[in-house]
Every structure is written in structure tokens, then in C-alpha cells.
Amino acid sequence: MRYSLLLLFLSCGLYGQAQFDTIGYSITCWGRDTVIEATVPGPANVIDGSAEMRTRFEVTFTDSVPPEAEESIRFAADVWGSYLQSDVPVRVLVDWRDQGDDRILASAGPSTIYRAFPGAVNPLVWYPVALAEAITGEDLNKTDEADINVVVNSKANWNYGTTGSVPRNRIDLASVVLHELGHGLGFLSSVDSTTDTTLSIGFEDPELNERLFIIYDLFLETPPGQQLADTLLFNSPSEELLAAVIERLEFAGDTSVALNGGELVPLYAPETFDVGSSVSHLDERTYRAGTEDALMTPSIASGEAIRSPGPVTLGVLYDLGWPLSFESVTSLHEVIADRLRIYPNPASGSFTLETEAIQEPTYALVFAADGRQVKRQPILLSGGQAQIDITGLTPGFYTVLVPAGRRAYSGRVVVR
Numbered sequence: 001m002r003y004s005l006l007l008l009f010l011s012c013g014l015y016g017q018a019q020f021d022t023i024g025y026s027i028t029c030w031g032r033d034t035v036i037e038a039t040v041p042g043p044a045n046v047i048d049g050s051a052e053m054r055t056r057f058e059v060t061f062t063d064s065v066p067p068e069a070e071e072s073i074r075f076a077a078d079v080w081g082s083y084l085q086s087d088v089p090v091r092v093l094v095d096w097r098d099q100g101d102d103r104i105l106a107s108a109g110p111s112t113i114y115r116a117f118p119g120a121v122n123p124l125v126w127y128p129v130a131l132a133e134a135i136t137g138e139d140l141n142k143t144d145e146a147d148i149n150v151v152v153n154s155k156a157n158w159n160y161g162t163t164g165s166v167p168r169n170r171i172d173l174a175s176v177v178l179h180e181l182g183h184g185l186g187f188l189s190s191v192d193s194t195t196d197t198t199l200s201i202g203f204e205d206p207e208l209n210e211r212l213f214i215i216y217d218l219f220l221e222t223p224p225g226q227q228l229a230d231t232l233l234f235n236s237p238s239e240e241l242l243a244a245v246i247e248r249l250e251f252a253g254d255t256s257v258a259l260n261g262g263e264l265v266p267l268y269a270p271e272t273f274d275v276g277s278s279v280s281h282l283d284e285r286t287y288r289a290g291t292e293d294a295l296m297t298p299s300i301a302s303g304e305a306i307r308s309p310g311p312v313t314l315g316v317l318y319d320l321g322w323p324l325s326f327e328s329v330t331s332l333h334e335v336i337a338d339r340l341r342i343y344p345n346p347a348s349g350s351f352t353l354e355t356e357a358i359q360e361p362t363y364a365l366v367f368a369a370d371g372r373q374v375k376r377q378p379i380l381l382s383g384g385q386a387q388i389d390i391t392g393l394t395p396g397f398y399t400v401l402v403p404a405g406r407r408a409y410s411g412r413v414v415v416r
């Protein structure tokens with residue numbers, strides 16, 4: 001996997017919406033010279049067509065895409081569409097080309113990144129367009145422009161099926177497209193190689209005279225708890241940055257960590273920095289082929305299928321800001337129902353949450369009756385209690401969920 005940056009500033013300014021066309025900002029993914037017969041099946045409700053599409057993926061194919069490939073590409077898009085929750089359709093353009101090297105499988109990335117759009121929490125952080133649109137609830141780029149570009153290598157020996165196992169000599173197209181879309185949705189850093197001994201992170205903004213990061217960058221940590229985006233700790237470009245992304249690098253987001261059994265999420269950080277592979281993938285040794293979180297590791301083998309994103313990857317996307325539905329979150333946890341005491345109930349303005357089961361810092365999620373998440377509040381249950389602010393919620397029934405490791409505790413509240 002490698003990617004190159006050929007970036008072009010279109011407009012900037014601190015609070016005016018800014019767009020950054022990421023021409024060539026894509027990750028190229030490579031196959032592995034091994035055969036691993038392992039299958040992580042796709043979600044049953046996507047396979048049988050009963051899944052509710054929470055985000056519409058509009059997939060467009062260039063003329064070179066063979067018709068027999070379209071179904072597995074659409075399947076991969078539908079898998080994401082069943083988990084992510086955006087009112088704005090995600091437009092994907094798929095091209096099919098000879099990429100000149102049989103080991104290349106595909107390349108993909110967001111077409112554009114945005115910052116300072118309406119709803120952006122921090123106007124100085126860049127977001128891939130599909131995520132920016134999910135957060136702001138509106139189309140940001142032109143409606144005939146793709147949000148994510150995927151180029152599939154026509155020379156790879158593809159398997160087109162979406163169920164069952166993959167023949168030993170074939171690469172599973174649905175798995176590769178699912179992986180590529182993950183990069184396009186936001187699973188990518190701005191870390192880039194500048195010389196043999198230095199790396200850069202973020203993009204220098206000439207007008208602000210400041211280094212700006214892409215959202216994924218903000219969660220990167222090298223032990224002991226040093227953030228790569230901490231400009232006091234790391235100059236960019238620098239040799240220190242290179243040293244920081246070899247051997248051990250972690251993703252430190254609340255939800256991904258909770259879904260990783262409370263451990264920081266190991267990212268791919270080989271001893272020799274691999275431009276494009278390092279940083280923007282999960283660690284291959286931790287998330288092995290055939291295990292539920294193997295999708296976003298740097299390579300896929302012949303015979304291997306990973307048709308579902310897995311909890312850790314969903315957690316990463318959630319930490320980046322992707323809204324996930326209540327069912328998606330609960331499907332990731334063992335939910336222990338009615339273990340949260342909530343009072344007063346009915347409540348208005350705020351309520352008190354109480355449980356003895358959780359001591360760690362976590363957060364409270366509040367879901368409306370239709371499954372939409374309406375609130376996410378970091379909490380520390382000091383003395384087993386926390387105050388949850390619910391001002392602005394329309395009256396009705398709500399479900400409250402507090403994750404703790406792989407479990408979550410739930411309760412119900414009526415808002416007056």
C-alpha cells in the first residue's frame with residue numbers, strides 16, 4: 001500500500017468553509033503472497049437483502065468495470081450502508097484498470113477533504129468529504145462528484161462471490177472493496193515520508209501559518225501516551241516522527257478502545273516505515289486473518305474473505321465522528337439491560353445516572369426510539385453517579401447506553 005499526496009489548496013480561511021481537493025490522495029493496497037483460507041462472513045441481513053440501509057451508497061461504474069464485478073462491489077457498499085448513519089448519500093466512483101503490477105489490488109481515497117463546514121467541532125481539522133457530509137447533514141461537494149474514488153486492478157485474479165469461501169487462487173473482491181471504502185470513509189492518516197529519515201504529519205496551512213491535521217491523525221499515540229499531533233512534542237517533518245511510528249503506534253479513541261477490550265488499538269507500525277501501509281491500518285499480528293477485526297490490516301491473502309468491518313474498525317470510524325445506529329452499537333456489545341438507575345424518570349433538563357458496575361471513564365449514549373443517537377457525553381461515574389444533560393431533546397422514550405469494555409449497560413428514560 002502506498003499513497004502519494006498531490007494536494008491543491010482551493011480556499012482557506014479560519015472559519016470560512018475550506019475545501020482541499022485530494023487529487024491522488026489515495027491508498028494503494030497490495031496482495032500478500034500467501035494463501036489463507038479464512039472467512040469472516042458478511043452481515044446476514046445484507047446477504048439476505050433485509051438490512052435497512054442507514055446510509056445510501058450511490059455506486060457509479062466506469063465502462064471498464066465488468067458487469068459480473070458490480071454485485072460484489074455493491075455488496076461491500078451495502079455492508080457499510082447498513083452500519084453507518086448519514087442522511088447524505090455517499091457517492092462512490094469505481095474504475096477498473098490495469099495498474100501495471102499484479103500485486104496491486106486496488107487504490108482508494110476520499111475525493112476531497114473539508115474543514116470549517118457547518119457543524120465542524122474544530123474548524124482547524126480536515127475531514128474526508130463523506131464524513132464531513134454525515135456530520136453536517138448536507139452535500140458539500142457537487143452532487144455529480146464522487147466522494148470516494150476506488151480504482152480496482154483489472155489484472156488481479158478476482159473472486160466475485162459474496163457468500164461462502166474464496167477459491168485458494170483468488171482474491172475476494174467484496175473484501176477488498178470493503179477495505180478500500182474504509183479508507184475513503186476516513187480510515188487514513190496524513191503521515192507521509194519526506195526523506196529517508198524524516199516523516200511529516202498534517203498539512204502546513206500557508207495562510208494560517210499553522211499545521212492542520214486530518215481527523216484520524218488526532219488519535220495517533222506512541223507510548224507512553226504521546227500524541228503524534230502534539231506540535232510541542234513532534235516537529236514536522238522530523239526524525240522523531242519517523243522513530244515514533246515504528247514498532248509501536250496506537251489508535252486512542254474512546255469507542256475503539258472500549259471495543260478492543262479496553263486496550264489501545266495497535267496500528268500497523270513495522271520496523272521499517274512503509275509509506276502508505278504504516279499508520280493507516282490495523283496491526284496485522286494483532287488482528288489476524290479469520291478474526292472479526294481483520295478487515296483494515298494492510299494486506300489480504302488469496303483465499304481470504306473479510307466481508308464485515310468488525311467492532312474495532314467500526315469503533316475507529318465512530319471515534320472519527322461517524323454516527324452509528326443503536327442496533328449497530330448494541331450488536332457490538334453484550335448489553336446488560338436495565339442496570340443503569342436513572343432518576344428522576346421522567347426527566348427534563350438533566351437526569352442522574354447511577355451504576356456500581358462501571359468505575360472507568362466512559363461515556364453515555366442516548367438513543368431516540370427510532371434508533372438515532374441523539375447524545376454522547378463523556379462521563380466519569382464518580383461514586384457511581386453522573387449527571388447527563390438532556391436539554392433540547394424532544395419529549396419521548398430514550399435508551400441510555402454506557403459502554404464498558406465489550407459490555408454495555410443500558411437503561412430507559414422518558415424525557416418530558
Ligand SMILES: [Zn+2]
Binds near residue numbers: 029297
Ligand atoms: Zn489499505
